[in-house]
Amino acid sequence: MPQSNYPGEFEQMVLLVLLRLEDDAYALAVLKELDRSAGRRVSRGTLYKTLDRMEAKGMVEWTTEASTPERGGHPRRLFSVTPTGVEALRASRETLVRLWSGLDVVLGDPAE
Amino acid sequence: MPQSNYPGEFEQMVLLVLLRLEDDAYALAVLKELDRSAGRRVSRGTLYKTLDRMEAKGMVEWTTEASTPERGGHPRRLFSVTPTGVEALRASRETLVRLWSGLDVVLGDPAE
DNA sequence: TGTGCGATGTAGACATTGTCTACATCGAAG
């Protein structure tokens, strides 16, 4: 069994953006929000690959849009974070917060 | 030049642990602290590889211990984070803090 | 006085994650 399942740094950003977008989490919106709030600009291929891999790990899931995909092309996918994904984010944040504690002198105050 | 240099999730932990250990950052101590404060248990080889790669990127540097390496074996290396490394940590923390904001409802309070 | 032990460090291999470019699909506007 493959244990040590820590989401990579980019995977974390994607998970967080998915949570932020709630019902609006389709690929292009994720791409935009990733750029806007994390300054991360990547290609669509990069995002899809990451999303697919996280699905395989049970961190995200999706439904193809049911309502009229009026605007042609492939039916778009609506992503969401699974409980497993949320748990991974929680654990990761907890660890980081603990590691940061006491280092404000050198790292500065994030609320600046 | 390849720019977009984001430290990976494990690299970040290592950098943070190095900062926490200050003058005591030699490999075995890092390994112990990584386990103790981040629950991360890895082999020595893993740590060295990571450290070497980060050195190549200018995030860490080291000096071989000058004072009597009384306890035999190879002279041990004393690691430290460079300003570049500190800056990377700062940027990373800033992004995460921003992405987490507003998500306490789903992620819970880290100060629990 | 040689043998094992502990604290170090190095090398090579391989799995996972990060990232891009090229290509394919399908309505609507020309």
Added chain:
DNA sequence: CTTCGATGTAGACAATGTCTACATCGCACA
């Protein structure tokens, strides 16, 4: 028809994460 925009997929390759095996050097002590 042809083009365009919004989508998604596939394949390749670079960067990161991780291990095991091996090498070095004092010291304890049989």
